[in-house]
Amino acid sequence: MADDQRSGCPINLTLEVVGDKWSLLIIRDMMFGNRRHFRELLTKSEEGISSNILADRLKTLLDAGIITREDDPSHKQKGIYSLTEQGIELLPVLAQMAAWGYQYLPVSEELGIRARLLREGGPKMWAEFMDELRETHLGQVRRRKGPTVGERLQAYESVVNRT
Amino acid sequence: MADDQRSGCPINLTLEVVGDKWSLLIIRDMMFGNRRHFRELLTKSEEGISSNILADRLKTLLDAGIITREDDPSHKQKGIYSLTEQGIELLPVLAQMAAWGYQYLPVSEELGIRARLLREGGPKMWAEFMDELRETHLGQVRRRKGPTVGERLQAYESVVNRT
DNA sequence: CTTAACTGATTGCGATTTGCAACTGGTTGT
DNA sequence: ACAACCAGTTGCAAATCGCAATCAGTTAAG
Numbered sequence: 001m002a003d004d005q006r007s008g009c010p011i012n013l014t015l016e017v018v019g020d021k022w023s024l025l026i027i028r029d030m031m032f033g034n035r036r037h038f039r040e041l042l043t044k045s046e047e048g049i050s051s052n053i054l055a056d057r058l059k060t061l062l063d064a065g066i067i068t069r070e071d072d073p074s075h076k077q078k079g080i081y082s083l084t085e086q087g088i089e090l091l092p093v094l095a096q097m098a099a100w101g102y103q104y105l106p107v108s109e110e111l112g113i114r115a116r117l118l119r120e121g122g123p124k125m126w127a128e129f130m131d132e133l134r135e136t137h138l139g140q141v142r143r144r145k146g147p148t149v150g151e152r153l154q155a156y157e158s159v160v161n162r163t
Numbered sequence: 164m165a166d167d168q169r170s171g172c173p174i175n176l177t178l179e180v181v182g183d184k185w186s187l188l189i190i191r192d193m194m195f196g197n198r199r200h201f202r203e204l205l206t207k208s209e210e211g212i213s214s215n216i217l218a219d220r221l222k223t224l225l226d227a228g229i230i231t232r233e234d235d236p237s238h239k240q241k242g243i244y245s246l247t248e249q250g251i252e253l254l255p256v257l258a259q260m261a262a263w264g265y266q267y268l269p270v271s272e273e274l275g276i277r278a279r280l281l282r283e284g285g286p287k288m289w290a291e292f293m294d295e296l297r298e299t300h301l302g303q304v305r306r307r308k309g310p311t312v313g314e315r316l317q318a319y320e321s322v323v324n325r326t
Numbered sequence: 327c328t329t330a331a332c333t334g335a336t337t338g339c340g341a342t343t344t345g346c347a348a349c350t351g352g353t354t355g356t
Numbered sequence: 357a358c359a360a361c362c363a364g365t366t367g368c369a370a371a372t373c374g375c376a377a378t379c380a381g382t383t384a385a386g
Contacts, residue, residue: 007209008271010264010278011191011257017268019184021373028174038334046170050374055335065267077333077382086267093259094174100256101173104228104249105180108171115173123286184344201363213345218364240353240362 017064018090022049022057024097027066027083027090031133032114032153036080037072046111066090082137088130095119095126114153125149180227181253185212185220187260190229190246190253194296195277195316199243200235209274229253245300251293258282258289277316288312 006012018024029035029045042054058081061067066087072078095118101107102115118125129149134140136150169175181187192198192208205217212220221244224230229250235241258281264270265278281288292312297303299313 005269006211007274008269009188009191009209009274010261010268010270012188012210012264013268013270014260014264015184015187019182019187021178021182024178024182025172025175028172039332042334046172047175048169050376051335052337053374075333075382077335079334089263089266093256093263096256096259097177098173100252101175101177103252105173105176106168106171107173107176111170111172202361205363213347214364215346215366216344221364238353238362240364242363 014093017060017066020057022053023061024090024094025049026054026057026061027087028094030067030081030083030087030137031091031094032150034136034150034154036082037078038081041081061087083133085134085138088133088137091126091130091133092123117153121149129153177256180223180229183220185216186224187253187257188212189217189220189224190250191257193230193244193246193250193300194254194257195313197299197313197317199245200241201244204244224250246296248297248301251296251300254289254293254296255286280316284312292316 005016018027025045025047026041026049029041033040033044035041035044038054038058041058042049042051058067058069062069064086065084068082068084069079070082072080098115099119102112102119107115121128132142132148132150135142168179181190188208188210189204189212192204196203196207198204198207201217201221204221205212205214221230221232225232227249228247231245231247232242233245235243261278262282265275265282270278284291295311295313
């Protein structure tokens with residue numbers, strides 16, 4: 001599908017995989033919004049992705065090994081998308097992008113909360129959150145207890161989703 | 164040019180500005196390769212950007228306040244592009260992308276050196292390098308002495324540019 | 327059993343963006 | 357005078373994007 005490679009630079013190679021306007025938003029929704037089904041990603045996204053683009057990006061992310069797909073036992077058509085370790089490790093990239101956008105762009109108040117929490121938490125919080133993602137997406141057992149970082153980061157959703 | 168905005172999410176807003184295949188590569192070359200002129204960015208890039216795309220992206224980055232342009236006193240046609248503080252602060256984003264690409268993608272040996280040095284140096288080295296960029300791009304005075312991070316990161320160039 | 331709603335997509339099509347090559351108008355060095 | 361260099365611009369074909377409609381299979385309700 002995309003075998004051409006412009007250079008062996010790590011930044012370039014990363015951009016060739018996730019350097020478009022949608023891929024990282026899908027990953028963001030899987031991470032922070034816990035969207036795991038096609039419909040969830042399609043309808044519950046802030047930006048309104050269209051279904052053909054979503055299908056195409058999911059395919060690309062699958063091929064790249066950033067997500068996996070398995071059948072939902074409760075519904076023969078539903079698929080459950082999960083982040084791989086490789087996908088989970090995109091969190092620092094998203095966190096830095098969020099921090100930069102929060103500082104320099106006209107971020108809406110509600111959606112800025114998450115960026116602020118991520119920045120204040122720092123790399124230590126990121127690591128904790130990535131551990132939580134390993135539980136929910138890779139099925140690893142959980143060691144820590146108390147409120148998860150994911151729950152704290154989702155606090156803003158109660159403000160946003162007043163539908 | 165681009166007044167539509169899909170959402171106020173900081174990640175989305177960041178992607179709307181630099182979420183394409185070329186913008187961050189241009190910034191990378193300005194940061195690590197010290198390319199400051201149009202021709203330098205055009206011809207000395209690993210990936211071979213075409214002139215119309217380069218002109219368009221430079222315009223976008225100017226509008227976004229990520230770079231500035233001023234006339235080169237030594238040549239009436241030459242322009243010197245510089246990173247703004249906002250542009251310099253994209254370094255952590257690039258560093259995280261480099262780290263991710265270095266770990267998961269088929270990075271070439273020579274070009275991986277920079278990613279490895281950046282990862283080993285960590286946020287402290289990034290801050291030091293950003294201070295150096297503030298000197299060369301914003302004209303700030305330099306306090307520290309000794310070999311710069313930029314020089315160390317350019318070490319690999321002697322390997323690559325054997326033309 | 328019928329039917330409506332829901333599932334993950336796919337298709338058609340116009341609009342936009344990309345990428346290549348050639349070219350423009352001006353400046354500099356010999 | 358002339359060739360090389362400078363920062364872009366233009367034309368055009370190909371690829372991608374984004375919207376709306378559609379599809380075929382699945383589930384739940386009546």
